[in-house]
Amino acid sequence: MLAKNNMKKSSTTFQDKRERCVKNIPLILSSLFIASILCLFFLISPKPLTLLPNQGPDIFDDDHPQHNKQENLSQTTKVSSSSSNSKPQKEENKCDLFKGHWVPSLEGESSYYTNSSCTTIPDSKNCFRHGRMDTDFLKWKWKPHECELPRFNPTSFLNIVGGKKMAFIGDSVARNHMESLLCLLSQEDTPKDMYKDPDDKYRQWYFPKHDFTLMMIWSRFLIVGEERIVNGTGSSIFDLHLDKVDEDWANIFPELDYAIISDGHWFFRVMYLHKGNKLIGCVYCNEQNVTNYNIDLPIRMAFRTTFMHINGSKNKKRGLLTVLRTFAPAHFENGVWNNGGYCNRTSPLSEAEADFGSFDWQLRSIQLEEFERAKREKGEKRLFEILDVTRAMLMRPDGHPGDHWGNKWMKGYNDCTHWCLPGPVDLWSEFLLALLIRSQLGILTS
Numbered sequence: 001m002l003a004k005n006n007m008k009k010s011s012t013t014f015q016d017k018r019e020r021c022v023k024n025i026p027l028i029l030s031s032l033f034i035a036s037i038l039c040l041f042f043l044i045s046p047k048p049l050t051l052l053p054n055q056g057p058d059i060f061d062d063d064h065p066q067h068n069k070q071e072n073l074s075q076t077t078k079v080s081s082s083s084s085n086s087k088p089q090k091e092e093n094k095c096d097l098f099k100g101h102w103v104p105s106l107e108g109e110s111s112y113y114t115n116s117s118c119t120t121i122p123d124s125k126n127c128f129r130h131g132r133m134d135t136d137f138l139k140w141k142w143k144p145h146e147c148e149l150p151r152f153n154p155t156s157f158l159n160i161v162g163g164k165k166m167a168f169i170g171d172s173v174a175r176n177h178m179e180s181l182l183c184l185l186s187q188e189d190t191p192k193d194m195y196k197d198p199d200d201k202y203r204q205w206y207f208p209k210h211d212f213t214l215m216m217i218w219s220r221f222l223i224v225g226e227e228r229i230v231n232g233t234g235s236s237i238f239d240l241h242l243d244k245v246d247e248d249w250a251n252i253f254p255e256l257d258y259a260i261i262s263d264g265h266w267f268f269r270v271m272y273l274h275k276g277n278k279l280i281g282c283v284y285c286n287e288q289n290v291t292n293y294n295i296d297l298p299i300r301m302a303f304r305t306t307f308m309h310i311n312g313s314k315n316k317k318r319g320l321l322t323v324l325r326t327f328a329p330a331h332f333e334n335g336v337w338n339n340g341g342y343c344n345r346t347s348p349l350s351e352a353e354a355d356f357g358s359f360d361w362q363l364r365s366i367q368l369e370e371f372e373r374a375k376r377e378k379g380e381k382r383l384f385e386i387l388d389v390t391r392a393m394l395m396r397p398d399g400h401p402g403d404h405w406g407n408k409w410m411k412g413y414n415d416c417t418h419w420c421l422p423g424p425v426d427l428w429s430e431f432l433l434a435l436l437i438r439s440q441l442g443i444l445t446s
Helices: 002-043 073-084 154-161 172-186 296-312 359-376 390-394 424-440
Strands: 100-104 140-144 165-170 192-196 202-207 212-218 223-230 233-245 258-261 271-275 278-283 321-325 383-387
Touching (some): 100 390, 140 424, 154 172, 154 424, 172 202, 172 424, 278 296, 296 321, 321 424, 359 383, 383 424, 390 424
Parallel strands (some): 165 212, 165 258, 233 271, 258 321, 321 383
Antiparallel strands (some): 100 140, 192 202, 202 212, 223 233
16 A cells, blocks of 8 residues: 555656646747857857946036036046046957947848838838938948947847836937837837827837837936926926936836936026025026036936936836936037028948047036946946947938928928938947847846
């Protein structure tokens, strides 16, 4: 009888093990599939994809904003730019994906999608639909100096982010990036439009095959910015609270697995600056008894407050990856939005032709300095990464809608800030995929 009972227990144990093994087969196959993709990615990249984030000095402390009064922005940011280019000897041979140039794409390397194959392109970026005739601006690819950047693979991307949520947080250029990624991924999995608010400031898309949610959370300044209303109409004058994050994104932040942070284009206007509910100064104003600051102060404090909130958040998901996408330059010539500025070039600039002393480059330096400051904060280790598009996009004045289209939503103005879809903005998602692959391997720079 004892032997019979032992045989029965042994049989039951074997059956249980077999059932557990069968249940684990899908997980094992999924892991092997992702591993094979990662191996393939690195086999076709001749050098390691090690991104070298720039580091810059801390220009001012929260408690001493007077250090920054009326400073020359060019002087402060040139220091950080030169110091960031001084790399340790052991890092000189590592590949920086973000340092490179544009080269003609090879035959057969066409755009990832067209305005026919992607049905979600908004009118404002659908350049071919609204009259752009040249296609030469699509016939270029980004070539890092020391390695190759693989083309975007929507299957690889969706397999990495499956079951997770990603949000682009920032202004309309952040939305432009999300719209580009949406087109790229829709070639593999048809997204469902889950939500659009009346002002198009919050969007949510769902990819059913991969259980992936893609969101856009529109935030003009990342921090609280309240427009002054005069006679029932917006005045384009803002009260900016330098120490308060915008709740529109902060309330959704705990849901996220990936947060892509970017901003900058809304700071070029009259702003009154508040800290601790007290007025401390203004930008582009001329009033007695109010300190006039340069634009670098509110930009710096917006990113500092944002990163402090992320570092201090106790409700965020474990393993959250925060990505700073650096400033994407506009390319207005002979004016700006409202006084005849235009952008009608049809080919990229060379590195020698690009202006790396421009305000766009200086703004990038401010962002990188605050990014490095956030990474140095004490406490639990955070996952931070840089998606540095500024250098590449400084060379692409040909990538904007400009005057090539019907000007339906800009009321006759040329758009030299946003990017055509398809267009060079699709490069940003090639960079993003490289970062995600590195995060899978646990080799982020944080």
